[in-house]
Amino acid sequence: MKRIGTIVALLLATQVTAFAQDWDPGGALKKLSARASKTVDVTLDQSMLQFAGGFLDSKDPEQARAKKIIADMKGIYVHSFEFDKSGDYTEQDVAAIRNQLKGPEWSRIVDVTSKTEGQNVEVYFRKEGEKFKGLVVIATEPTELTFVDLEGPITPEDLRALGGQFGIPKVEVDPKAGKKGDSK
Amino acid sequence: MSDKLERELRKALERVEPPAGFAERVLARAAKEDASMPQPRTWLRWFGTGGLRWAAASALCVSLATSGILYHYEREKQGERAKEELMLALRITSSKLQFATQSVERMNFPEQRER
Numbered sequence: 326m327k328r329i330g331t332i333v334a335l336l337l338a339t340q341v342t343a344f345a346q347d348w349d350p351g352g353a354l355k356k357l358s359a360r361a362s363k364t365v366d367v368t369l370d371q372s373m374l375q376f377a378g379g380f381l382d383s384k385d386p387e388q389a390r391a392k393k394i395i396a397d398m399k400g401i402y403v404h405s406f407e408f409d410k411s412g413d414y415t416e417q418d419v420a421a422i423r424n425q426l427k428g429p430e431w432s433r434i435v436d437v438t439s440k441t442e443g444q445n446v447e448v449y450f451r452k453e454g455e456k457f458k459g460l461v462v463i464a465t466e467p468t469e470l471t472f473v474d475l476e477g478p479i480t481p482e483d484l485r486a487l488g489g490q491f492g493i494p495k496v497e498v499d500p501k502a503g504k505k506g507d508s509k
Numbered sequence: 510m511s512d513k514l515e516r517e518l519r520k521a522l523e524r525v526e527p528p529a530g531f532a533e534r535v536l537a538r539a540a541k542e543d544a545s546m547p548q549p550r551t552w553l554r555w556f557g558t559g560g561l562r563w564a565a566a567s568a569l570c571v572s573l574a575t576s577g578i579l580y581h582y583e584r585e586k587q588g589e590r591a592k593e594e595l596m597l598a599l600r601i602t603s604s605k606l607q608f609a610t611q612s613v614e615r616m617n618f619p620e621q622r623e624r
Contacts, residue, residue: 365601367594367597367598367601369595377588379588387596391595401595435612435613437609437612444608446606446608448609462602462605462609473605487599
């Protein structure tokens with residue numbers, strides 16, 4: 326009976342590994358990196374997150390929030406590319422990454438476009454059962470592309486903390502400031 | 510028969526006094542041979558003394574302390590770099606999510622937006 330349990334556990338582990346390997350934008354990112362004039366790559370796996378977390382100062386409110394967010398995170402990967410001129414990257418480049426988020430575990434919860442700023446942000450969540458286990462953000466601007474991949478459980482508190490802090494003053498929504506066609 | 514054997518044994522094992530000056534001659538010869546033996550080099554002689562043992566122990570302590578300090582310093586530097594990278598990643602994520610959040614919130618107040 327124990328042996329059957331072990332075999333089932335191994336099979337499940339294999340499935341989880343296979344699932345984790347579905348999302349691998351590495352090749353597409355390499356192509357973009359070759360064309361970009363400036364690249365920011367942040368790759369922090371679980372061990373690096375724990376290591377970095379040890380250096381966060383709990384007395385600093387920003388760092389304390391960061392510590393809370395990364396507590397259960399398995400990885401944070403951010404790739405940001407700046408291009409010299411508009412058209413240096415194409416929609417196909419973005420589609421190559423977006424297409425990897427089409428599995429049933431992924432759901433796009435936000436897709437906003439600002440025509441005035443020429444910015445588009447898509448937010449995808451990865452669900453495992455009833456829990457959110459990851460978040461991917463694809464942000465495009467005429468000369469800038471950003472991909473964010475947060476691996477691990479994301480709570481509403483994490484999102485709230487991420488959505489308006491970390492050196493960026495939390496901007497209360499001023500309804501008068503909105504313009505028609507700003508969002509889709 | 511046995512008396513004869515006993516007498517012979519006694520005679521053979523009888524204590525014989527050494528010739529006069531034998532002990533002095535043996536000691537003198539030993540001293541002479543010792544002096545003619547090649548002496549170890551000065552630094553090799555250190556091994557036999559406490560000086561080198563103290564020097565080796567001190568050097569080991571110094572090198573261990575230096576390695577410890579360097580390791581700590583390097584780890585501190587790596588940790589600070591990892592922390593900076595983490596904060597940068599969270600700031601970038603935050604800026605993009607903030608844009609999305611604001612846009613969604615604007616959509617939730619369309620009547621106010623039109624005012």
